[in-house]
Amino acid sequence: NAGVTQTPKFRVLKTGQSMTLLCAQDMNHEYMYWYRQDPGMGLRLIHYSVGEGTTAKGEVPDGYNVSRLKKQNFLLGLESAAPSQTSVYFCASSYSPLKGTQYFGPGTRLLVL
């Protein structure tokens, strides 16, 4: 099992460009999450999904959109990138009711110039 995978690993964008980050999991998990990690701020939840076809806002959703068309995939979109979105993005998945056991991907480092 690959677990949780993320593509790409690293990307440089110019302000105003758009991109999509892909997260895939092969553990048949219902729940999936997108976080951003910034120095001194821990991990902050952007959006999450409790099942195929569902999405919900997390703590810092502005400037991002998500889609969960297939159970195994969770996409994070930036329509018009801003320098404030420079961060490391982590995807995670979990199978409730194993509460709190989220499995994280390796991260995508995004630099917005």
Next chain:
Amino acid sequence: QQQVKQSPQSLIVQKGGIPIINCAYENTAFDYFPWYQQFPGKGPALLIAIRPDVSEKKEGRFTISFNKSAKQFSLHIMDSQPGDSATYFCAASYGNTDKLIFGTGTRLQVFP
């Protein structure tokens, strides 16, 4: 009320020492408190977790102490090793969404 406050921001100990990382919360609805370990360039991974109906949980060299009345919990690493050098995050969750609220992280360095 949704915050989890973590301290210290960084910690340096010698091999064999017992680093202690502390977290505090306000929301009494939190009912699950995991700790995650993150190595450089990797995603966080679950280390150990506790529910508020117990005051202590031990797994190998890692122990969580939980003080429900003070709304605080801490991670102790016994006989710390250089391989324990990582960033540690406490977290809390409530309800049935499995959402986690993370602390800001503690960077631990264990020197030989």
